[in-house]
Amino acid sequence: MAVTVSPERDTVATPMQRALREALYAGAISFGLFVLFIGLKTGQNISNELVLTTRWGLLAAVVIATAVGRFLYVAYGQPFLANQKITDVATGLLPASVASRFFQLPAFIVAIIAAVLLFVFNSSLAGWVGAEPAGYLQFLRALAVIYVLACVIYYFRAFIHANFTKLGIAALMLYPILVVAVLSLSAWSIASGLQGSLKWVDNFGIQILIYVMLAWGLNIVVGLAGLLDLGYVAFYAIGAYAYALLGTQYGLSFWILLPAAGAMAAFWGVLLGFPVLRLRGDYLAIVTLAFGEIIRLVLINWREVTNGSAGISGIPKVSFFGLMSFNVSDPNYIAKVLGIAQSGAYYKIFLYYLILGLCLLTAFVTIRLRRLPVGRAWEALREDEIACRSLGINTTTTKLTAFATGAMFGGFAGSFFAARQGFVSPESFVFLESAIILAIVVLGGMGSLVGIAVAAMVMIGGTEALRELDFLKQIFGPDFTPELYRMLLFGMAMVIVMLWKPRGFVGSREPTAFLKVRRAVSGSFTKEGHG
Amino acid sequence: MNASSIQGTNPGMNDAILQVEHLSMKFGGLVAIGDLSFTARRGEITALIGPNGAGKTTVFNCITGFYKPSEGMITLNRNDGSSFLLERLPNHEIPARAKVARTFQNIRLFSGMTLLENLLVAQHNKLMKASGYTILGLFGFSSYRKASAESVELAKHWLEKADLVDRADDPAGDLPYGAQRRLEIARAMCTGPELLCLDEPAAGLNPKESAALNELLIDIKKTSGASILLIEHDMSVVMQISDHVVVLEYGRKISDGSPQSVRTDPRVIAAYLGVDDEEVESVLTEVGDEDVIEQLDTGPDAAHGPGTSSSYLAGPVTDTIGHSEGERVTVSKGASKAAQVDAKAKNAPRKPSERATAKPAAKTPTAKPRGGRK
Ligand SMILES: Nc1ncnc2c1ncn2[C@@H]1O[C@H](COP(=O)(O)OP(=O)(O)OP(=O)(O)O)[C@@H](O)[C@H]1O
Numbered sequence: 069m070a071v072t073v074s075p076e077r078d079t080v081a082t083p084m085q086r087a088l089r090e091a092l093y094a095g096a097i098s099f100g101l102f103v104l105f106i107g108l109k110t111g112q113n114i115s116n117e118l119v120l121t122t123r124w125g126l127l128a129a130v131v132i133a134t135a136v137g138r139f140l141y142v143a144y145g146q147p148f149l150a151n152q153k154i155t156d157v158a159t160g161l162l163p164a165s166v167a168s169r170f171f172q173l174p175a176f177i178v179a180i181i182a183a184v185l186l187f188v189f190n191s192s193l194a195g196w197v198g199a200e201p202a203g204y205l206q207f208l209r210a211l212a213v214i215y216v217l218a219c220v221i222y223y224f225r226a227f228i229h230a231n232f233t234k235l236g237i238a239a240l241m242l243y244p245i246l247v248v249a250v251l252s253l254s255a256w257s258i259a260s261g262l263q264g265s266l267k268w269v270d271n272f273g274i275q276i277l278i279y280v281m282l283a284w285g286l287n288i289v290v291g292l293a294g295l296l297d298l299g300y301v302a303f304y305a306i307g308a309y310a311y312a313l314l315g316t317q318y319g320l321s322f323w324i325l326l327p328a329a330g331a332m333a334a335f336w337g338v339l340l341g342f343p344v345l346r347l348r349g350d351y352l353a354i355v356t357l358a359f360g361e362i363i364r365l366v367l368i369n370w371r372e373v374t375n376g377s378a379g380i381s382g383i384p385k386v387s388f389f390g391l392m393s394f395n396v397s398d399p400n401y402i403a404k405v406l407g408i409a410q411s412g413a414y415y416k417i418f419l420y421y422l423i424l425g426l427c428l429l430t431a432f433v434t435i436r437l438r439r440l441p442v443g444r445a446w447e448a449l450r451e452d453e454i455a456c457r458s459l460g461i462n463t464t465t466t467k468l469t470a471f472a473t474g475a476m477f478g479g480f481a482g483s484f485f486a487a488r489q490g491f492v493s494p495e496s497f498v499f500l501e502s503a504i505i506l507a508i509v510v511l512g513g514m515g516s517l518v519g520i521a522v523a524a525m526v527m528i529g530g531t532e533a534l535r536e537l538d539f540l541k542q543i544f545g546p547d548f549t550p551e552l553y554r555m556l557l558f559g560m561a562m563v564i565v566m567l568w569k570p571r572g573f574v575g576s577r578e579p580t581a582f583l584k585v586r587r588a589v590s591g592s593f594t595k596e597g598h599g
Numbered sequence: 600m601n602a603s604s605i606q607g608t609n610p611g612m613n614d615a616i617l618q619v620e621h622l623s624m625k626f627g628g629l630v631a632i633g634d635l636s637f638t639a640r641r642g643e644i645t646a647l648i649g650p651n652g653a654g655k656t657t658v659f660n661c662i663t664g665f666y667k668p669s670e671g672m673i674t675l676n677r678n679d680g681s682s683f684l685l686e687r688l689p690n691h692e693i694p695a696r697a698k699v700a701r702t703f704q705n706i707r708l709f710s711g712m713t714l715l716e717n718l719l720v721a722q723h724n725k726l727m728k729a730s731g732y733t734i735l736g737l738f739g740f741s742s743y744r745k746a747s748a749e750s751v752e753l754a755k756h757w758l759e760k761a762d763l764v765d766r767a768d769d770p771a772g773d774l775p776y777g778a779q780r781r782l783e784i785a786r787a788m789c790t791g792p793e794l795l796c797l798d799e800p801a802a803g804l805n806p807k808e809s810a811a812l813n814e815l816l817i818d819i820k821k822t823s824g825a826s827i828l829l830i831e832h833d834m835s836v837v838m839q840i841s842d843h844v845v846v847l848e849y850g851r852k853i854s855d856g857s858p859q860s861v862r863t864d865p866r867v868i869a870a871y872l873g874v875d876d877e878e879v880e881s882v883l884t885e886v887g888d889e890d891v892i893e894q895l896d897t898g899p900d901a902a903h904g905p906g907t908s909s910s911y912l913a914g915p916v917t918d919t920i921g922h923s924e925g926e927r928v929t930v931s932k933g934a935s936k937a938a939q940v941d942a943k944a945k946n947a948p949r950k951p952s953e954r955a956t957a958k959p960a961a962k963t964p965t966a967k968p969r970g971g972r973k
């Protein structure tokens with residue numbers, strides 16, 4: 069039977085036709101997807117009967133938005149992106165990039181002026197234009213600030229790229245000072261500046277840095293040695309409980325218990341390491357997962373020691389190396405010693421620098437270890453375990469040292485966590501924590517410290533920042549609770565990042581030694597390890 | 600004190616760097632190596648050849664501790680006079696203490712690490728000691744920095760020998776195939792071995808690369824003092840560089856001697872090229888092998904497989920390691936071509952023995968293994 073190809077098939081549809089067709093498809097698909105999700109809603113009425121409410125209007129809005137979005141993308145977005153790659157015949161130049169057209173000096177100046185004006189007249193705005201438009205103006209101010217920052221980053225991108233680590237450390241060092249300074253200036257009072265800084269230093273700064281440290285610790289096990297560990301939170305728990313128990317029972321100082329907690333976690337790391345050494349890949353992941361759960365269940369059920377799910381409270385605060393304390397009632401309370409006003413912010417700022425120091429220690433040790441034979445052996449183990457054995461590397465001890473080192477940093481972070489919270493309970497050490505830490509490592513790019521730090525900032529800072537979406541209430545009405553959409557947005561962001569950069573933010577690997585030039589190794593050559 | 604390290608007392612024995620005695624290795628019912636004995640002499644290149652599935656890689660895996668042999672003894676005599684029983688040493692101690700290094704049939708490089716890093720990983724044990732098991736290194740002691748610089752020098756030395764120094768900072772996975780093979784050899788040499796075991800180093804190389812490899816191996820033999828044990832299918836490589844050849848077929852040694860003597864050994868020729876089918880049948884019917892007579896009745900012979908290639912696909916090899924027959928290993932009847940030659944020589948003494956040798960010998964100059972690398 070002869071098959072004839074219709075000639076129409078061969079002619080290429082114009083972008084408009086294609087866009088219309090694809091918009092129809094997209095609309096149909098979204099209708100199919102959402103007809104039950106959005107179109108219908110079940111609820112209960114007063115007499116506890118099931119009622120079905122229909123929301124056709126909303127459904128239509130979603131479907132139309134999808135179709136229009138697809139139409140615009142295919143009709144204008146795709147041709148535009150394609151044009152960006154075509155050089156001009158006359159000049160032989162690529163068209164100016166979108167970014168350079170977007171970030172221009174006049175716009176930059178306008179944005180700065182707008183931001184400054186809005187900041188200066190912040191307090192009187194509501195009086196002038198009414199409460200609701202003032203909310204929009206604040207939103208506008210935030211946009212202007214973001215635009216200005218983005219401009220600065222865009223123009224100095226080469227410099228920033230070259231000195232990323234130094235700039236990052238400097239920014240982290242200055243962060244609490246800047247926060248306090250900005251808040252004090254805007255409120256014209258240091259006391260309220262200190263008070264306002266609590267949220268920024270504690271919820272953002274300390275929280276993110278704890279995860280940076282945990283992820284850097286796990287990076288040794290997963291990113292360098294290639295051993296998939298799903299129970300990392302167990303070591304975090306061991307560190308936290310070691311400090312909580314020894315601190316409350318024996319009143320030992322944080323500075324003694326910090327190394328003790330690290331050593332304890334490392335010891336448990338070795339204990340876990342022994343039975344799982346023979347396992348690889350999925351099996352290793354499952355056993356480590358079980359280990360994490362065992363530790364948590366022991367913490368819940370061993371009531372005599374751990375006080376069960378009620379947890380341990382009253383964990384002593386960290387002192388300033390024994391010289392000054394942060395308890396208001398103590399004679400050597402910091403405000404009394406230095407003769408300044410009382411504030412809870414000192415402790416938070418001190419904790420911030422403490423965890424920053426611990427993070428830097430972790431980074432320093434990791435960087436050093438990578439250049440030592442043991443670190444190279446970890447990476448070699450990730451690449452090919454059999455070849456390692458053929459070169460006389462004792463894979464057993466190599467894996468154990470990776471487990472122990474990773475666990476030790478987890479223990480440090482744990483004891484810091486206990487000191488910061490003043491309270492620990494098994495609820496803080498659920499599997500979700502392990503999963504988040506692992507997600508940070510994977511998202512950042514396995515093995516890369518900078519990538520992981522950025523990923524922690526995005527993941528933890530992002531989830532925290534999404535709490536601040538109150539302005540959305542002005543758009544969607546007061547019933548709208550943005551916090552509920554936090555996890556959805558967050559999940560979407562992760563999927564997008566993994567599609568856009570499958571090997572994480574930093575996919576390449578820095579070599580640990582070089583003969584002539586240091587060239588990053590592309591991620592396509594490195595392996596993830598088999599467990 | 601250590602059972603695996605016996606201080607060598609007999610200096611005459613040190614002529615042999617590696618002694619394999621009565622080695623056998625069974626995988627379930629399959630006898631991969633049966634009662635194999637041979638010696639590799641110090642400073643020589645010993646080639647281990649044989650058709651596909653003969654058990655050559657398995658011998659290497661036993662020597663380097665990846666498999667624990669079912670029976671037998673593998674003794675390694677180091678240059679300083681100490682001896683090690685390799686079958687008793689843990690896997691990773693064989694390179695570390697007995698100084699045996701190896702390469703793999705399917706290349707195993709650390710592909711995400713640079714060439715230099717690959718060679719530094721190979722010097723792990725030395726550097727580990729120099730870094731005070733990490734403690735001293737962590738604090739940047741100068742003794743470690745010195746050792747580290749020395750190890751880079753050694754790596755550079757071997758990169759130069761392998762003609763790879765220009766690519767020292769590229770990832771190993773980025774190299775072309777032939778260069779990866781050379782890098783794997785260079786990496787093995789960085790462990791400072793006394794015995795270097797190479798599993799098909801010339802496989803997949805073009806003639807130019809193959810010639811470069813020959814040079815590298817001869818250079819290693821002459822300058823580094825390492826003895827080489829070599830598995831190779833490429834006869835030109837074997838004949839050019841090896842001093843001593845051991846031939847395996849179905850896990851059994853069928854010939855052992857100088858390249859020339861092996862080349863003309865009828866059993867080797869039979870194993871590689873096969874005996875004519877009529878010849879096999881005539882011999883076996885003469886012997887009175889019922890299986891063959893039966894098979895002759897039932898048409899084509901499936902068990903013999905396609906031609907004479909003894910590949911993995913050649914069907915199950917029955918476990919008949921026959922101690923009752925006086926240490927003789929037999930596989931499924933009619934599979935071993937060398938055994939057929941033996942049988943023929945034994946059962947037809949009147950026939951001029953040249954008949955068996957002369958005909959295939961004419962083919963030897965072009966002798967290429969039929970079961971060579973695909
Ligand atoms: N781990 C194992 N388990 C079971 N059987 C094995 C194992 N390793 C090898 N064998 C079997 O032992 C026999 C010898 O295999 P080996 O790999 O040593 O052959 P070879 O001489 O290296 O062949 P080639 O030239 O193809 O590399 C084969 O039949 C193989 O299937």
Ligand SMILES: [Mg+2]
Nearest residue numbers: 655656657704
């Ligand atoms: Mg092989």
